Amino acid sequence: xxxxxxxxxxxxxxxxxxxxxxxxxxxxxxxxxxxxxxxxxxxxxxxxxxxxxxxxxxxxxxxxxxxxxxxxxxxxxxxxxxxxxxxxxxxxxxxxxxxxxxxxxxxxxxxxxxxxxxxxxxxxxxxxxxxxxxxxxxxxxxxxxxxxxxxxxxxxxxxxxxxxxxxxxxxxxxxxxxxxxxxxxxxxxxxxxxxxxxxxxxxxxxxxxxxxxxxxxxxxxxxxxxxxxxxxxxxxxxxxxxxxxxxxxxxxxxxxxxxxxxxxxxxxxxxxxxxxxxxxxxxxxxxxxxxxxxxxxxxxxxxxxxxxxxxxxxxxxxxxxxxxxxxxxxxxxxxxxxxxxxxxxxxxxxxxxxxxxxxxxxxxxxxx
Amino acid sequence: xxxxxxxxxxxxxxxxxxxxxxxxxxxxxxxxxxxxxxxxxxxxxxxxxxxxxxxxxxxxxxxxxxxxxxxxxxxxxxxxxxxxxxxxxxxxxxxxxxxxxxxxxxxxxxxxxxxxxxxxxxxxxxxxxxxxxxxxxxxxxxxxxxxxxxxxxxxxxxxxxxxxxxxxxxxxxxxxxxxxxxxxxxxxxxxxxxxxxxxxxxxxxxxxxxxxxxxxxxxxxxxxxxxxxxxxxxxxxxxxxxxxxxxxxxxxxxxxxxxxxxxxxxxxxxxxxxxxxxxxxxxxxxxxxxxxxxxxxxxxxxxxxxxxxxxxxxxxxxxxxxxxxxxxxxxxxxxxxxxxxxxxxxxxxxxxxxxxxxxxxxxxxxxx
Numbered sequence: 001x002x003x004x005x006x007x008x009x010x011x012x013x014x015x016x017x018x019x020x021x022x023x024x025x026x027x028x029x030x031x032x033x034x035x036x037x038x039x040x041x042x043x044x045x046x047x048x049x050x051x052x053x054x055x056x057x058x059x060x061x062x063x064x065x066x067x068x069x070x071x072x073x074x075x076x077x078x079x080x081x082x083x084x085x086x087x088x089x090x091x092x093x094x095x096x097x098x099x100x101x102x103x104x105x106x107x108x109x110x111x112x113x114x115x116x117x118x119x120x121x122x123x124x125x126x127x128x129x130x131x132x133x134x135x136x137x138x139x140x141x142x143x144x145x146x147x148x149x150x151x152x153x154x155x156x157x158x159x160x161x162x163x164x165x166x167x168x169x170x171x172x173x174x175x176x177x178x179x180x181x182x183x184x185x186x187x188x189x190x191x192x193x194x195x196x197x198x199x200x201x202x203x204x205x206x207x208x209x210x211x212x213x214x215x216x217x218x219x220x221x222x223x224x225x226x227x228x229x230x231x232x233x234x235x236x237x238x239x240x241x242x243x244x245x246x247x248x249x250x251x252x253x254x255x256x257x258x259x260x261x262x263x264x265x266x267x268x269x270x271x272x273x274x275x276x277x278x279x280x281x282x283x284x285x286x287x288x289x290x291x292x293x294x295x296x297x298x299x300x301x302x303x304x305x306x307x308x309x310x311x312x313x314x315x316x317x318x319x320x321x322x323x324x325x326x327x328x329x330x331x332x333x334x335x336x337x338x339x340x341x342x343x344x345x346x347x348x349x350x351x352x353x354x355x356x357x358x359x360x361x362x363x364x365x366x367x368x
Numbered sequence: 369x370x371x372x373x374x375x376x377x378x379x380x381x382x383x384x385x386x387x388x389x390x391x392x393x394x395x396x397x398x399x400x401x402x403x404x405x406x407x408x409x410x411x412x413x414x415x416x417x418x419x420x421x422x423x424x425x426x427x428x429x430x431x432x433x434x435x436x437x438x439x440x441x442x443x444x445x446x447x448x449x450x451x452x453x454x455x456x457x458x459x460x461x462x463x464x465x466x467x468x469x470x471x472x473x474x475x476x477x478x479x480x481x482x483x484x485x486x487x488x489x490x491x492x493x494x495x496x497x498x499x500x501x502x503x504x505x506x507x508x509x510x511x512x513x514x515x516x517x518x519x520x521x522x523x524x525x526x527x528x529x530x531x532x533x534x535x536x537x538x539x540x541x542x543x544x545x546x547x548x549x550x551x552x553x554x555x556x557x558x559x560x561x562x563x564x565x566x567x568x569x570x571x572x573x574x575x576x577x578x579x580x581x582x583x584x585x586x587x588x589x590x591x592x593x594x595x596x597x598x599x600x601x602x603x604x605x606x607x608x609x610x611x612x613x614x615x616x617x618x619x620x621x622x623x624x625x626x627x628x629x630x631x632x633x634x635x636x637x638x639x640x641x642x643x644x645x646x647x648x649x650x651x652x653x654x655x656x657x658x659x660x661x662x663x664x665x666x667x668x669x670x671x672x673x674x675x676x677x678x679x680x681x682x683x684x685x686x687x688x689x690x691x692x693x694x695x696x697x698x699x700x701x702x703x704x705x706x707x708x709x710x711x712x713x714x715x716x717x718x719x720x721x722x723x724x725x726x727x728x729x730x731x732x733x734x735x736x
């Protein structure tokens with residue numbers, strides 16, 4: 001099968017937020033650079049509108065936002081979308097750029113119809129273990145592919161590296177790291193390894209929000225669930241059948257009294273009253289010559305997964321992290337005492353979309 | 369195409385040294401874990417002996433060393449091997465676990481016959497630029513695959529990450545790192561970031577040799593050519609048509625007077641007389657609050673590739689490296705001011721073989 005013959009692969013895209021827009025731009029460049037396989041976007045939707053034609057004609061990207069806004073179509077219900085894509089006569093890849101649980105729940109349906117999936121959506125792989133099993137069973141049965149590099153560490157090669165370690169027979173003993181850009185930024189500012197600087201905790205949270213490093217309601221970062229979801233995914237890939245992201249200890253940085261605050265703004269307003277506690281945690285670490293960081297760890301042998309605050313020596317790579325970078329250390333039998341480490345930006349539209357695009361390339365190399 | 373159907377892929381293996389033995393062990397485990405595709409080793413050879421049968425029957429691995437020693441066959445000349453493998457009727461992957469230039473020179477021949485290649489052999493990708501072009505032209509023409517992850521950083525995901533960056537349209541601006549386990553060990557011992565310790569240069573070289581961290585003749589590490597070969601590969605992948613590993617500045621750590629020493633032992637005997645020079649280099653760095661390291665760097669914009677000694681702040685990740693670890697930093701447009709960093713063991717039979725095995729898995733996913 002010569003690589004020069006032109007084959008066609010259809011692409012369906014759900015979600016046009018920050019990651020979706022970056023992905024679309026990368027996809028356009030990709031299609032321009034690579035004539036084969038011919039990539040034809042036959043379906044694209046936001047939560048409100050969709051573009052498609054019953055005869056699967058390629059969608060014109062020019063003026064996409066306004067064309068979409070003017071479209072008479074609502075998004076197809078997911079079972080109908082599976083029918084639509086499954087009957088096109090071409091190999092098809094669904095790109096899910098949402099963080100929707102509903103879309104995630106439908107992955108087995110799509111995969112069962114032979115539709116491959118690439119996505120940064122964590123929900124499918126960190127939800128109930130049953131969904132995880134259904135997804136990979138459906139893919140194995142139909143031969144469709146499912147890739148989700150950007151579900152952990154955005155475009156950093158975290159999932160692919162862990163898969164390579166496991167698939168080649170290495171024994172992963174421990175995974176440890178900083179898995180949240182928000183948490184990384186917060187603690188690198190609040191308790192810098194250089195010792196100097198670092199404002200009050202509540203002020204750092206407020207600053208992070210203003211700079212766009214947090215979710216609209218910062219509690220969605222501070223509850224630790226985002227990190228717990230990523231740990232769930234990695235633990236499962238390492239062979240632990242973790243039931244859900246709430247089935248292991250996750251430390252929330254939201255004071256109990258503020259869990260019920262009506263809004264993110266109210267939360268931020270009341271947070272300063274609780275600064276003393278974080279200040280004490282920081283001071284305790286300093287007395288030991290350490291810094292405090294919000295990390296996740298998986299001990300494969302003891303099957304222990306945990307997410308929360310830990311203290312690190314100043315010479316530890318986790319203490320030396322900068323900005324909003326992620327760092328992930330894989331301890332394995334083959335790598336011995338020094339782990340295999342991957343480090344860099346773990347959030348942002350462009351690098352997240354990059355993980356999705358490189359997943360798409362991997363799928364194309366196998367199905368086209 | 370259901371993933372449960374059993375297809376067959378033939379494997380030919382050249383080289384049974386340290387990496388080759390580890391690869392064989394990983395391959396056996398792989399074949400035991402994965403029933404599909406069925407992996408059949410039809411040819412295996414060292415530099416002296418070969419095992420194969422004209423009807424392409426699977427080779428029995430039991431007692432392989434003694435079976436090989438007892439074999440009446442010399443290795444097939446490479447054109448004959450290409451004929452043998454090309455006429456088996458099955459998809460075939462050639463695993464080159466040698467560092468032979470002759471085998472490397474024959475890659476276009478194998479690829480042209482539709483035989484895929486996985487290898488840690490640097491020679492093919494760091495030799496004359498013409499060979500590089502011939503290899504990828506032959507692969508593009510026939511559709512055969514060629515993967516060489518372990519040619520840089522052993523099993524670390526260096527090549528695959530750089531390819532993903534480039535293929536998804538990121539702009540790599542600079543690549544910098546420690547690419548030699550030997551050099552890493554030497555300088556982490558000679559000029560530790562902790563400041564204390566560090567023996568005389570010649571004593572460190574002698575120790576590294578005794579611990580098995582150097583080539584039999586340490587000059588084969590100290591001449592910088594191994595690092596230059598790796599930089600050539602990365603520069604080409606980043607888009608620079610580097611002509612050869614000698615077409616850019618490479619600093620050799622062999623004193624001029626010892627280049628002509630008759631043996632590695634004579635070199636080691638005479639090296640102490642030249643300790644003052646390295647001692648001064650180390651002291652100069654210390655006066656600036658830095659440490660000296662042997663690094664390679666590629667500046668893509670100015671097309672400058674260089675290999676040699678550089679000074680690094682103690683807080684720099686390169687200064688903090690441990691043991692014989694490699695570290696590779698990718699600076700790109702998308703990743704901004706903080707690079708994407710990959711770090712860990714960059715040498716050793718098991719981790720090198722792991723890169724070969726994971727390459728094999730990637731090829732299988734595409735051809736089987």
